[in-house]
Amino acid sequence: MEKEFKISFEAISNYESLDATEKKLFDAAKKIRENAYAEYSHFHVGCAILLENGEIITGSNQENAAYPSGLCAERTTIFWAAANFPNVKMKKLFVIGASKEALSSTPIPPCGACRQSILEYEAKQKEGIEIYFASLDGEIFKTKSIRDLLPFSFDASFL
Template sequence: MKKEFKFSYQYVNSVDELTAEQQKTVSAAEKAAKNAYAPYSRFKVGAALLLKDDTIVIGSNQENKAYPTGLCAERVALFSYGAQQKKQGIKSIAIVGDGDLLKAGDIFSPCGACRQAMAEYTDMQGESFEIILKNGDGSFTIFEGIRHLLPFIFGS
């Protein structure tokens, strides 16, 4: 029996087409990317969580000579949120990348481990949160939740 999975997303051409809330979150992710420690990949990533009380929690990728002990920006932000015992819930996450790995025509996308971490936090709060990805050409891909990026979540 053949089955099919379909997903949807919103494509936005520029930051000007985002809501004020989305712009705030993307701006925080861009600032976070400047704090990335990426001497090996030279690919800086920033992530920002917008919480339901409008607090922002940021993360940036942190590399290490003893690969793979570094950590992606998305997980830094999510784990920081968890470590601070934030309970107000996540509204959205914005993720941006800067470096030669992201070409002008490329769609930016989180790695599988980060997708699974997003799935975990979605399960913890009992509802999905928006995922905003800044692409190589300055456009944005926006997903309603992680199930659109990771349909067969581990443990589901």
Template sequence: MSKTLQYINSKILTGYRKELVEKAKSAALKAYAPYSNFKVGAAVLMSDGQIYTASNQENAAFGESICAERVTLLYATANNPDVAPKAMAIAAFKNGNFTEQIISPCGACRQVLAETEKRYNSPIELILYSTNESVIISSAADLLPLSFSYGIMEQ
């Protein structure tokens, strides 16, 4: 099994991982998702111990909707710019239940996560929750190994 990707029974999560998942689940229930009814919540743990949560926010002009991961991460770093994010949990709620399938960040969220890791020179562990099992990814960069970066524009 890869050290960067672990599958674990969601019922045995402990410590900060369990706390982040519970906070992500609570955040999902607050999502504004009247069009898809697919509610996603995220919780990010900062290296100073603070936890920020948020949810997806849909808009009738669908392109203007924003995912829970970006809302949470950008809010956390805007309000705590000198502190690196350490870990993020993501949970989704649909049809009255949390999902049985693991959800993974979209491409835009992966790019923002990758940029944030580069900005702070620090990995962000991801905990992708489902009711059956969770996936723990040691660095968001593992989801987007060839991310676009500022260095490309300087060439």
């Protein structure tokens, strides 16, 4: 039996189409991207998370010569938010990634490890986190939940 799965996302035409909060998140992710430590890949990523209490948490990717020791911007930001605001829901997550010298790029979605981590926090808070992934010049895609990007997910129900 063959089944088809659809990935659900919304293409947002440009930065000007965002509301004020979404623009703040875009700007915060773009700015923190400049702090990425990406000496090996030269691929800089910034992430901004809006918490239910209105706080905006930011983070960037941090590499290491021992590649598995580095951490993506999304997980840097999520883990810091969860450690410092353990009972506050994450509402929106914005990610912007591109090579260091890029003037524009294609929107880059979270990698598999980051998708799995986001899934864990969606399960913990019992609701989705809106995920926005954007290019530097404002091309933006949005999903209502990481499950839209991870249709065959592994969670605690399998344990």
